[in-house]
Structure formats: C-alpha cells, structure tokens
C-alpha cells in the first residue's frame with residue numbers, strides 16, 4: 001500500500017461540492033500525497049521526435065505556435081506568454097511522443113529530487129540553458145523536471161474581443177472582426193496520457209512531483225476497484241492552478257493521447273479553427289465545453305495524427321479543493337458541443353488495437369477483462 005493510500009484512510013475532509021456531484025467515500029484515494037519529494041510548479045514543455053522538421057514547422061505555425069529556436073536537429077515552439085518553450089520536436093527516425101518536462105519551483109528542488117530518486121542533475125538542452133533531472137515514470141515515459149536559467153520574454157498576443165451582453169453594451173460605434181488567422185497560442189496547458197499501470201503511475205506523480213487530483217473517474221459499477229482516470233493539477237498552495245496539467249487514464253496502450261494549448265477566447269478558437277479547416281487539417285472533435293475543467297475546447301490532428309487541443313476559459317483550483325468522483329462516460333466529456341467522435345475516443349477497431357488489447361490483458365498490469373468491458377461500455381454511454 002503506498003503512502004498516498006495510507007494518507008487516504010486518514011483524510012476526513014468533506015467534499016466541497018463545488019465541481020462534482022460526489023466526493024470521496026471513506027477510505028478512497030485522497031488524491032494527494034502526505035509528504036511528496038517536491039511540488040512541481042507547472043508543465044514546462046513536451047518532447048516529440050519527427051523525421052521532417054520543416055513539415056512540423058508548417059503545422060506548428062498554422063496551429064498558432066511561434067518559433068522559440070530552430071537548429072539542424074531541433075525545433076523549439078513557444079506561446080506568447082513569458083516562460084519556457086512549450087514543445088520541442090527533435091529530428092528522429094519516426095514520429096513519436098517522448099515525454100513531458102515539468103517546471104521545478106526552484107533550483108534546489110532538482111537536488112532534492114535527484115537525491116531521492118538516485119539520479120543526477122544535468123545541463124538542460126533548452127534555449128537559454130538550465131538544469132534538468134531525467135526520470136522514468138512507472139508507465140515507461142521519460143519525465144524531465146527542469147529549472148530554466150532564462151525565461152522567454154512575452155510576445156504580442158490576440159486581444160480578447162469586447163462583448164456586448166443583454167443591456168450591457170460595452171462596444172458601441174465599433175464592429176466585431178475577429179481576425180481569420182491562426183489562433184495565437186498563449187501557453188501549454190496540459191497533456192493526457194494512457195497507461196496500463198494507472199494506479200502505480202498516479203501514485204508516482206503524487207509522491208514524486210507533489211501533484212494533486214482535481215477529479216477522479218471510475219468505471220460504472222466498479223467504483224470499489226478504484227479510479228481509472230485522474231485529472232491532476234499542480235499544488236501551488238493558495239495560488240489557483242489549472243484544473244489539470246496532467247490527465248491519465250487506464251487503457252490497453254501506453255502513450256500520448258493529446259496535449260492542450262491556451263488561446264485568448266472562444267472567437268480565437270473558432271476563427272483559428274476555420275483557418276485550420278481551410279488548410280485541410282482534420283478536426284477530431286469540437287467546438288464544445290468540457291465538464292471536468294470546464295474548458296472551451298477544439299481538438300485537431302496534426303499531419304502525423306497527434307491530437308492537439310485549443311482551449312480557453314478553464315477552471316483554476318487552489319490546493320483547498322478536494323477531488324470530485326464521477327463515473328466515466330463518453331457523454332460525460334462535454335456540457336455542450338457535437339457528439340463525441342470515435343476519432344477522439346480512439347475507438348476505431350484495427351488489427352494494431354486488437355494486438356494491443358491482447359498484450360495488455362496478458363502482461364503484469366492493471367487491465368483485466370472486467371475493466372476492459374467497463375471501458376468499452378463507458379465509450380458508448
């Protein structure tokens with residue numbers, strides 16, 4: 001039993017009923033560690049590998065990134081906010097996701113983390129330099145925790161539109177003309193990962209990086225077996241943090257599901273979406289508004305079929321909010337929007353998917369026939 005679960009038995013704080021109908025039952029996972037090694041401050045950037053950096057750059061600009069740095073072997077992408085770059089694409093043989101990098105709150109956290117995990121503090125290969133600790137999470141993803149020497153300066157951004165509401169007229173003698181241009185990305189918001197070892201991976205992120213759970217999802221009728229998805233945020237104390245910086249769910253595969261980038265507002269999502277549509281990119285699902293996290297969302301496929309999300313107006317929680325609990329269902333993904341697509345759910349059957357399921361059911365992991373059936377039911381409910 002992990003430290004996180006032991007802490008769970010002791011937590012008696014009632015659910016604050018602010019963001020979910022249900023809180024935890026007695027003895028359920030508390031969604032945070034009592035004594036984590038460090039508390040990361042944010043997601044810093046995501047690392048990918050692709051064979052063709054020129055092609056990657058064309059999509060990146062169309063999607064709304066700006067170039068932070070470009071070398072022979074790497075393309076660093078950024079948003080308009082000051083801070084770290086939000087993505088690096090390194091030249092490699094295949095198109096693949098490598099792993100996430102988190103931002104340490106302070107330089108000394110890297111030493112603490114390195115000591116606790118038996119790893120080393122190394123120089124970070126990031127524009128402006130810095131230090132990094134390289135770890136491996138229980139799913140097998142390389143996870144970096146970085147402290148950057150320099151912040152990228154802020155860049156000009158799209159201004160939010162001035163909206164008129166009912167009898168509140170803030171805009172008169174002026175028109176509304178959102179520009180038909182790429183949505184200008186402000187920052188990286190979150191990454192979603194699929195894993196065959198969900199509860200081991202969850203406890204690792206809580207115990208090692210000090211992250212805390214905003215919402216748990218469980219399989220209908222199998223709540224007693226614990227959650228199978230978690231929306232996880234950074235613990236910044238009384239400073240509100242994104243509802244989720246990392247989300248993870250149990251599944252037959254191990255891999256990247258999607259990553260999300262904040263833009264100015266709904267018009268930026270919609271006009272930027274039209275821009276992508278006109279250039280022939282494939283929309284996966286949107287536009288809608290989520291339940292867990294409340295974001296306005298729009299999901300797109302890049303030319304290598306990686307899913308990326310534009311989002312705006314997400315929830316921010318301070319450390320006082322306890323996790324919500326809800327059953328997992330496809331219809332529970334949005335408050336409004338078009339019906340969720342099979343493409344978004346990754347539910348299209350294929351020989352590769354079938355092999356993945358067989359492999360997952362045979363291995364030492366948390367997927368079994370009852371849970372597989374529960375996941376399939378959730379996708380259709």
Ligand SMILES: [Fe+2]
Pocket residue numbers: 190192258259260309
């Ligand atoms: Fe998302």
